Every structure is written in C-alpha cells, then in structure tokens.
Amino acid sequence: MITTKGLTKVYESRGRQVTALDGVDLHVREGEVFGVIGQSGAGKSSLIRCVNLLERPTAGTVTVDGVDLTALAGRGRRANKDLRAARTRIGMVFQHFNLLSSRTVQDNIELPLEILGVSGAERSRRALELLDLVGLGDKARAYPAQLSGGQKQRVGIARALAGNPKVLLSDEATSALDPETTRSILQLLRDLNQQLGLTVLLITHEMEVVKTICDSAALMRKGRIVESGGVTELLATPGSELARELFPVGGTASGPDRTVIDVTFHGDSATQPVISQLSRTYNVDISILGAAMDTVAGRQIGRMRIELPGRYEENVVPVGFLREQGLQVDVLDPAELAAEAAAPTGLVTSAATTAEVVGGTADGDTPPEATTAADTDAAPGPDSAPAADTETEAAPEETAGKDPAASADRSPALVKENAK
Numbered sequence: 376m377i378t379t380k381g382l383t384k385v386y387e388s389r390g391r392q393v394t395a396l397d398g399v400d401l402h403v404r405e406g407e408v409f410g411v412i413g414q415s416g417a418g419k420s421s422l423i424r425c426v427n428l429l430e431r432p433t434a435g436t437v438t439v440d441g442v443d444l445t446a447l448a449g450r451g452r453r454a455n456k457d458l459r460a461a462r463t464r465i466g467m468v469f470q471h472f473n474l475l476s477s478r479t480v481q482d483n484i485e486l487p488l489e490i491l492g493v494s495g496a497e498r499s500r501r502a503l504e505l506l507d508l509v510g511l512g513d514k515a516r517a518y519p520a521q522l523s524g525g526q527k528q529r530v531g532i533a534r535a536l537a538g539n540p541k542v543l544l545s546d547e548a549t550s551a552l553d554p555e556t557t558r559s560i561l562q563l564l565r566d567l568n569q570q571l572g573l574t575v576l577l578i579t580h581e582m583e584v585v586k587t588i589c590d591s592a593a594l595m596r597k598g599r600i601v602e603s604g605g606v607t608e609l610l611a612t613p614g615s616e617l618a619r620e621l622f623p624v625g626g627t628a629s630g631p632d633r634t635v636i637d638v639t640f641h642g643d644s645a646t647q648p649v650i651s652q653l654s655r656t657y658n659v660d661i662s663i664l665g666a667a668m669d670t671v672a673g674r675q676i677g678r679m680r681i682e683l684p685g686r687y688e689e690n691v692v693p694v695g696f697l698r699e700q701g702l703q704v705d706v707l708d709p710a711e712l713a714a715e716a717a718a719p720t721g722l723v724t725s726a727a728t729t730a731e732v733v734g735g736t737a738d739g740d741t742p743p744e745a746t747t748a749a750d751t752d753a754a755p756g757p758d759s760a761p762a763a764d765t766e767t768e769a770a771p772e773e774t775a776g777k778d779p780a781a782s783a784d785r786s787p788a789l790v791k792e793n794a795k
C-alpha cells in the first residue's frame with residue numbers, strides 16, 4: 376500500500392547539508408499497522424512527511440495505493456490538482472493535534488471537506504458520522520480548548536478520516552498524552568484499522584506503541600532502516616535488536632567464566648519444562664537472571680535470561696539441546712553484557728522533545744490535513760472573537776541540534792553467535 380524506494384531527504388541548514396533520509400526502502404502492506412521507531416533525529420518525521428509529500432524528497436520514490444506521488448509532484452504546479460486528489464487518500468494525525476482553536480470540533484472536521492468543495496449538508500453529515508466513529512458524538516459544538524488531550528486527538532483522527540483515506544499517517548500521535556489516554560487512542564487506531572481496513576503508518580519513539588498495535592515495525596537510525604519485519608517474525612529472529620527492545624530481560628553474569636543465554640519461548644514451547652530437563656540431562660546448575668512474560672502483537676511470549684557455569688565453549692552441547700527443543704537461544708557476550716549493565720541499551724532515548732515542524736509543504740502546496748493551526752488554550756466560546764489561526768512553524772533553533780550524531784548510539788550486547 377505504501378512503498379518507498381531509495382527515499383532520500385537532504386536539508387540545507389545554515390550552510391551545511393543534513394541527510395535526514397538516506398535511501399529508505401519501506402514496504403507497508405495493505406491493512407497493516409506499521410510502526411517506525413528510532414531515537415530523536417533518526418529521520419522518522421522526515422520519513423512520514425516525505426510519504427505524503429509534505430516534504431519534497433531529494434531523491435527516491437513514494438508510491439501510495441499504486442500512485443507514484445513523487446512523479447506527480449515532479450510535474451510542477453499543474454500537478455497540484457492530481458497531488459491533492461491523491462492526498463485525499465492519505466490522512467495525517469499530528470502529535471499536537473493541530474486543531475483550529477477558533478473553530479468548533481465539527482468545523483475542524485469539516486475543514487478538509489470544505490477545501491475539497493464538498494457541499495455544506497454533506498460536510499455536516501460526514502463530520503457528525505466521524506464524530507460518532509471516534510466516540511465524540513456529543514462534542515460537535517465544543518471548541519478545542521474545552522477538550523482533553525485525548526479528545527483533541529480523537530478530533531484530529533476524525534479530521535484525518537474526513538476524505539475517506541485508505542492510509543493514515545500518524546506522527547507521534549500519542550506522545551503528548553498520558554499512558555491511559557495513549558492506550559485508548561491506540562485502541563481507537565486499532566479499531567479503525569480493523570473496521571475500515573485502514574492501513575496505518577505510524578512513527579513513534581515509544582516501544583510500547585509498537586508492542587501494543589503494530590503488525591510490523593522498522594528501526595531507523597541515522598536516516599536508514601536498519602531492521603524491519605513482522606513483529607512476531609522479529610521476535611523469532613536471533614539477534615534482532617527490535618525484538619530485544621520489544622521484550623527486554625535484564626540480568627548480568629554472576630562472575631567470570633559463565634555462559635549467559637536469553638531463551639525465548641513461543642507458543643507450545645512455553646509449556647514444556649525444558650529448563651529442568653536441561654539441568655537433569657547435563658547435570659548442570661542453572662541460575663535464572665531475569666524472566667518476563669508479555670503479550671506482543673497479540674501473542675503470549677516468554678523470555679528468560681539464564682546462566683550456566685563455564686564459558687560458551689564448554690556449553691555448546693546444552694545450548695544445542697535448548698535449540699533442539701525449538702527454543703530461540705541467544706548467547707550473550709560477557710564483556711558486552713557488562714557494558715550493557717553499565718549503560719542500558721535503548722533504541723530510543725527520552726520522550727520526543729523537539730518541536731514539530733508543521734505548516735507548508737516544500738512546494739508551498741499545503742494539503743487539507745496540514746492546513747492547521749496552533750491549538751491555543753484560550754477558550755474561544757461561541758461569542759468570543761475568533762482567535763488568530765496562526766500556523767505553527769518551528770523556529771530554526773527548535774530544529775537545530777537534532778543531529779543524529781548527537782544521539783548516543785549504544786550498541787546491543789548481543790553476540791551474533793547464531794550467525795557463526
């Protein structure tokens with residue numbers, strides 16, 4: 376449904392070039408929820424903004440629902456009409472909602488339809504239908520300032536759906552919300568994905584988001600996709616960084632000359648007493664350093680970090696036994712494990728702190744979804760004068776310092792032992 380090939384974005388900033396996207400190949404299948412995760416500055420926002428041509432890519436192609444958007448954009452101003460039409464099939468949800476504070480909830484949802492020239496009666500019918508869909512049927516006449524963050528995001532989602540899109544792009548849609556509201560918005564996105572067959576591409580710095588709703592995920596680093604795949608496949612992939620972050624277990628070796636192993640249990644293997652069998656069969660004392668059970672992509676998965684006495688060379692046979700039982704086994708390198716304990720790994724750092732760059736497109740063609748305003752907290756009631764609908768545009772200072780190099784790039788402790 377969404378395919379990018381060799382997608383590259385180079386910004387010119389204060390006389391220097393910043394490569395935000397460096398040849399990204401992405402494929403999002405129809406009807407799936409696909410999450411792109413990465414540290415601040417990895418290029419996630421640039422990616423999602425290039426997918427709907429809010430940013431004009433420097434090179435590469437973007438195809439959405441069979442339409443090559445980059446080819447349309449390349450045809451100059453006359454292409455605007457075609458590009459706009461194609462963009463109606465793509466909805467976008469923003470971290471800071473981007474609702475017009477002077478318009479009611481209903482009028483905010485009607486805005487993209489107004490731009491598309493839909494008649495008043497039809498706009499109204501559609502907006503009320505969408506409000507019901509997002510659970511805000513009673514808020515049509517309210518103003519954004521009178522809503523909670525979660526309700527504002529529901530309005531943002533309803534607005535994104537106004538043009539009946541097949542694809543929804545979500546730019547950190549839950550990053551400004553508390554954990555409970557985050558869960559309810561993720562559930563809404565999942566419901567919409569299932570009810571409407573909507574394909575969702577979301578970017579996030581929160582692994583919990585990937586864990587909760589994504590069918591597939593990609594890890595971005597320094598403008599590149601370094602790992603991607605179905606979430607359940609990733610969990611079954613030895614050495615997968617994403618899997619390890621999706622499902623972390625802690626624990627370090629109790630001393631030198633120990634073999635530390637992460638064992639992952641999927642499906643039936645979770646019910647077999649393999650650890651006690653291993654201990655009995657090889658007469659080996661096993662210490663459990665850490666363990667966790669979790670539901671990832673709707674499947675129960677268990678992971679355990681265990682320690683065997685002796686170095687790996689002395690434990691090749693017991694490790695082989697675990698693999699024969701159908702378990703996924705990752706042998707950890709002691710030195711890197713110690714480094715991991717000193718500086719825990721993290722694909723992502725803290726919550727996104729950098730301001731979004733919202734507003735005009737690279738070619739000055741702002742799609743309906745992006746014709747948005749700062750959502751001020753002044754409560755403009757029906758009688759008050761409309762607040763200025765100012766578009767927010769991040770100041771250069773706000774985007775400065777988002778250099779990927781500034782983000783600590785801490786490597787995982789996994790030994791690619793399985794690749795040997």
Ligand SMILES: Nc1ncnc2c1ncn2[C@@H]1O[C@H](COP(=O)(O)OP(=O)(O)OP(=O)(O)O)[C@@H](O)[C@H]1O
Pocket residue numbers: 386387388393394395413414415416417418419420421422580727728729732774775776777778779
């Ligand atoms: N308009 C711009 N002008 C110049 N450089 C930019 C611009 N937008 C982004 N960048 C740079 O491109 C790189 C990727 O930024 P991008 O915002 O895409 O990353 P991100 O992964 O979304 O980060 P965050 O999670 O902090 O939003 C960074 O080095 C950033 O400073």
